[in-house]
Amino acid sequence: MAIPLKYNLRNLFQRRVSTVMTVFVVCLVVTVFLFVLALWQGVSRTLSVTASTRNVITMRVGSQAEMQSVVTKDAYETIRSLPGIERSPTGEPYVSAELISLVNLPRADGQTTNVQVRGMDPIGFSMRPGVRIVDGRIFAPGTNEAVVSKNLANRFAGMKIGDTIKTGSYRWVVVGHFDASGSAYESEIWTDVKDLQGQTKRQIFSSIFVRASDPEAANRYIETVKGDQRLKLEGRTEKKYYEEQMITGAPIKVLAILVGIFTAIGASFGAMNTMYAQVAARTREIGTLRAIGFSRRSVLASFILEALLLCLIGGVIGTALAFVLFNLLLTKPTGTMNFRTFSEVLFNFRLTPPLIAGGLVFSLAMGLLGGFFPAARAARLKIINALREI
Amino acid sequence: MKYLRLIWRNVFRKKTRTFLTTFSIVLVLVLIVVLVSLLNAMEQDPSGGKGSNRIVVQHATGLGNFLALSQRQRIEQIPGVVAASPEIWFGGVYKDDRPENFFGQLSCDPDIYFSKIFDDSTIDPAVEKEFRANRNSFVAGKKLEEKFHWKHGDHIILRGTYIPMTLDLVYAGSYHSGDEGNIFFSNEVLNQGKWFGADKYTGLYYTKVARREDIPRVVAAIDRMFENSDRPTKTLTEKQFQLQFMEMMGNVKGLIRIISAIILFAVTLIVANTVAMSARERVTEIAVMRTLGFRRSHILSFILSESVLMSLLGGVLGVVLAKYLFIPGMVKGMQTTPMAPFLINFKVTWVVLMAAFGVSVGVGILAGFVPAIRSSQVKIVDGLRQVV
Numbered sequence: 001m002a003i004p005l006k007y008n009l010r011n012l013f014q015r016r017v018s019t020v021m022t023v024f025v026v027c028l029v030v031t032v033f034l035f036v037l038a039l040w041q042g043v044s045r046t047l048s049v050t051a052s053t054r055n056v057i058t059m060r061v062g063s064q065a066e067m068q069s070v071v072t073k074d075a076y077e078t079i080r081s082l083p084g085i086e087r088s089p090t091g092e093p094y095v096s097a098e099l100i101s102l103v104n105l106p107r108a109d110g111q112t113t114n115v116q117v118r119g120m121d122p123i124g125f126s127m128r129p130g131v132r133i134v135d136g137r138i139f140a141p142g143t144n145e146a147v148v149s150k151n152l153a154n155r156f157a158g159m160k161i162g163d164t165i166k167t168g169s170y171r172w173v174v175v176g177h178f179d180a181s182g183s184a185y186e187s188e189i190w191t192d193v194k195d196l197q198g199q200t201k202r203q204i205f206s207s208i209f210v211r212a213s214d215p216e217a218a219n220r221y222i223e224t225v226k227g228d229q230r231l232k233l234e235g236r237t238e239k240k241y242y243e244e245q246m247i248t249g250a251p252i253k254v255l256a257i258l259v260g261i262f263t264a265i266g267a268s269f270g271a272m273n274t275m276y277a278q279v280a281a282r283t284r285e286i287g288t289l290r291a292i293g294f295s296r297r298s299v300l301a302s303f304i305l306e307a308l309l310l311c312l313i314g315g316v317i318g319t320a321l322a323f324v325l326f327n328l329l330l331t332k333p334t335g336t337m338n339f340r341t342f343s344e345v346l347f348n349f350r351l352t353p354p355l356i357a358g359g360l361v362f363s364l365a366m367g368l369l370g371g372f373f374p375a376a377r378a379a380r381l382k383i384i385n386a387l388r389e390i
Numbered sequence: 391m392k393y394l395r396l397i398w399r400n401v402f403r404k405k406t407r408t409f410l411t412t413f414s415i416v417l418v419l420v421l422i423v424v425l426v427s428l429l430n431a432m433e434q435d436p437s438g439g440k441g442s443n444r445i446v447v448q449h450a451t452g453l454g455n456f457l458a459l460s461q462r463q464r465i466e467q468i469p470g471v472v473a474a475s476p477e478i479w480f481g482g483v484y485k486d487d488r489p490e491n492f493f494g495q496l497s498c499d500p501d502i503y504f505s506k507i508f509d510d511s512t513i514d515p516a517v518e519k520e521f522r523a524n525r526n527s528f529v530a531g532k533k534l535e536e537k538f539h540w541k542h543g544d545h546i547i548l549r550g551t552y553i554p555m556t557l558d559l560v561y562a563g564s565y566h567s568g569d570e571g572n573i574f575f576s577n578e579v580l581n582q583g584k585w586f587g588a589d590k591y592t593g594l595y596y597t598k599v600a601r602r603e604d605i606p607r608v609v610a611a612i613d614r615m616f617e618n619s620d621r622p623t624k625t626l627t628e629k630q631f632q633l634q635f636m637e638m639m640g641n642v643k644g645l646i647r648i649i650s651a652i653i654l655f656a657v658t659l660i661v662a663n664t665v666a667m668s669a670r671e672r673v674t675e676i677a678v679m680r681t682l683g684f685r686r687s688h689i690l691s692f693i694l695s696e697s698v699l700m701s702l703l704g705g706v707l708g709v710v711l712a713k714y715l716f717i718p719g720m721v722k723g724m725q726t727t728p729m730a731p732f733l734i735n736f737k738v739t740w741v742v743l744m745a746a747f748g749v750s751v752g753v754g755i756l757a758g759f760v761p762a763i764r765s766s767q768v769k770i771v772d773g774l775r776q777v778v
Contacts (some may be wrong), residue, residue, distance in 0.1 A: 017666065018663055018666065018667060021659050021660075021662065021663040021666075022663065024656075024659055025656045025659045025660055025663075028652055028653070028655065028656040028659075029653075029656060031652070032649055032652050032653060035649070036649070039645070060554060061554075062549060062550060062551060062554065063551055063552065064483075064487075064551050065551075067454065067552070068481070068551045068552030069552070070554075101451075101454060101455070102451075102452060102453070102454020102455070103451045103452055103454060104451060104452025104453070104454075104624075104634075111637040112452075112634065112637055113637055113638045113640070114452055114453070114454065114638060167450065167451045167452070168449065168450030168451040168455075168622045168624075169450070169622055170451060200455070201620070244487075247489050247728065250489060250727075250728030251489075251728045251729050251732065253728075254724065254727050254728055254729045255729075258421070258424070258720075259421065259425075259649060259653075262417050262418070262420065262421040263417075263418070263421065263653050263656065265414075265417055266413075266414035266417040266418050266653075266656070266657060266660065267414075267656065267660070269410040269411070269413055269414040269417075269660070270410075270411075270414060270659075270660035270663060270664075272410055273407050273410050273411060273660070273663065273664050273667070274663065274667070276404075276406060276407060276410075277407070277667045277671070280671075281671075334640060334641055335640045335641075336639055336640040336641070336642060337635075337638040337639050337640065339489075339492075342453070342454070344638060344640065
């Protein structure tokens with residue numbers, strides 16, 4: 001027969017101070033763990049959200065990022081006439097020649113970082129369904145106007161509507177703010193491709209952005225481009241392109257695991273200490289329980305359960321703390337370097353249901369580790385010795 | 391001091407407990423040493439912290455745009471400039487795409503690079519001679535050589551990403567410096583590869599200034615000279631140049647600091663809890679000691695010393711284990727993870743270790759304070775009455 005759970009609960013209340021301390025330690029450890037994981041999750045989501053399998057990014061063979069690629073005007077003309085490309089209601093093919101330029105700009109906190117400027121054909125804007133203007137209007141070609149994401153405008157200095165972004169000899173007037181549903185586009189400045197070519201004195205493009213009529217056609221388009229020896233280009237779906245950039249988040253994940261393992265073992269040692277102290281303090285009680293008929297196994301289970309309970313409380317509070325932290329305090333997007341594009345990628349901390357579950361399992365693991373050995377000692381006690389103890 | 395034996399005995403009264411507490415201090419210390427050293431490695435100062443007379447000329451809009459090779463001569467004509475080496479970040483793929491095979495691939499002018507610009511790094515004269523003579527050779531940081539097991543005469547293939555050419559380079563030898571995470575090869579290689587920009591463009595100019603006090607003047611002169619040209623420049627000191635990358639990492643630094651602070655707080659709680667538990671179990675004993683004539687202040691210092699002693703143990707063990715066991719093991723274990731590029735310049739300095747040790751003592755004092763005060767305040771009668 002099992003020892004009632006109430007026995008453990010009451011015990012936890014009995015020694016309030018040490019319970020609170022252990023709970024607090026577990027809570028902190030879980031919060032830190034979730035904090036780092038939410039960071040990783042945030043980066044990953046930014047690079048995977050709203051990326052389509054119908055949109056294809058065409059770049060020079062071997063390029064890993066648009067910024068590294070060069071596409072000629074001739075190649076652009078060739079691509080425009082390829083089959084499988086969807087047409088707009090006005091009959092124009094959904095093909096946008098784009099040019100990426102990297103500029104170093106000051107953030108609102110005074111530090112500087114790299115930002116991608118994307119020059120695009122005006123049709124390129126409508127090819128990204130997750131993007132919409134929330135303030136102001138879209139840039140007009142031939143005027144060196146630009147739109148920036150709302151998040152970028154908050155993070156960087158001088159990107160309000162009407163401001164002029166200046167770097168080197170380049171100038172853009174901000175005429176609108178857009179929202180890109182949390183995707184990587186939120187980290188970019190958008191302007192007209194011909195204007196950008198003019199300012200940077202470059203005659204080429206970085207990539208050709210194409211929308212196929214369906215994912216099937218997208219694959220056929222990629223095959224066609226690959227097969228055309230004159231082009232020396234290769235296509236990648238938007239989804240695949242951004243998935244490859246998730247490398248950026250990988251070190252954060254390793255960091256999370258590292259911090260997680262070390263702090264978890266440390267915290268479970270703390271829990272183990274309290275549980276050992278409990279076994280020592282309750283030796284006579286354990287003897288009594290055994291004497292009235294509870295088996296060794298029941299005692300073992302009961303003490304493990306108590307440790308699990310102790311840590312789970314910490315886990316629940318820690319998860320709740322992380323939840324409050326991310327939803328109330330850390331709502332502003334933060335940024336880190338995207339190693340592929342060599343520019344800053346903006347993201348929000350994200351606490352997803354799997355992460356919440358992970359945090360709770362993590363706290364239970366601490367409880368199991370911290371509870372097993374003390375429980376085993378309790379279960380091994382000889383009744384006669386235990387009862388003799390004062 | 392004469393009570394040391396008593397304190398020592400009390401610390402080791404419950405061996406499991408002391409072991410567990412000490413070990414959680416050890417774990418946290420190791421973690422913090424790793425995190426702080428990782429931050430230091432990211433800052434990778436090529437001068438190894440000594441400072442240098444080097445400045446870096448880059449395009450005014452940042453590293454995303456090229457400078458013109460014709461600018462070199464004009465920079466070198468400025469009084470106070472010793473030499474300027476054009477440098478291109480090749481950014482090629484070595485072996486495969488995985489982050490652990492990533493390292494800095496930089497072009498330079500081998501005739502002046504180690505002799506005039508990086509004269510504070512050490513390179514075997516024979517290696518440098520070969521590097522100058524054989525324009526297809528490359529040199530690598532010692533740490534990088536060890537990582538990839540390159541031997542003299544080995545060939546490596548680098549597949550270009552934004553420069554559409556594949557490099558086939560021969561290993562000449564290694565150099566030592568504050569930043570050993572890069573390889574260098576001659577600008578000539580790009581020329582031979584018929585890259586269209588090889589005789590027109592370069593990424594930046596690594597420039598040496600003769601005297602440190604000349605730096606502000608030279609920086610201003612360079613930027614003024616190209617202000618209204620096709621390719622305006624932004625000149626930074628070497629330190630600012632490195633800092634730029636740190637800034638691009640965003641809030642990583644602050645994040646790691648916050649994490650370190652929180653886990654330190656957590657370990658303080660663990661130690662405090664242990665000390666409090668052991669003090670509580672000894673209430674009767676403490677009361678007996680008080681009746682024998684020990685003062686409250688004695689009890690206070692006993693308990694506090696126990697806590698500090700435990701932390702000292704954790705500190706010493708933590709530092710020793712971090713330096714000789716955990717960190718070498720971890721660096722080795724993470725060689726095949728995405729963390730690897732950060733580990734090239736990873737080294738655990740004694741400064742960091744001593745700081746960690748100091749922190750552990752601080753943890754002991756903080757953790758012991760409350761339990762020590764509480765047990766010293768217990769009335770003798772209450773203490774004797776209590777049955778634990």
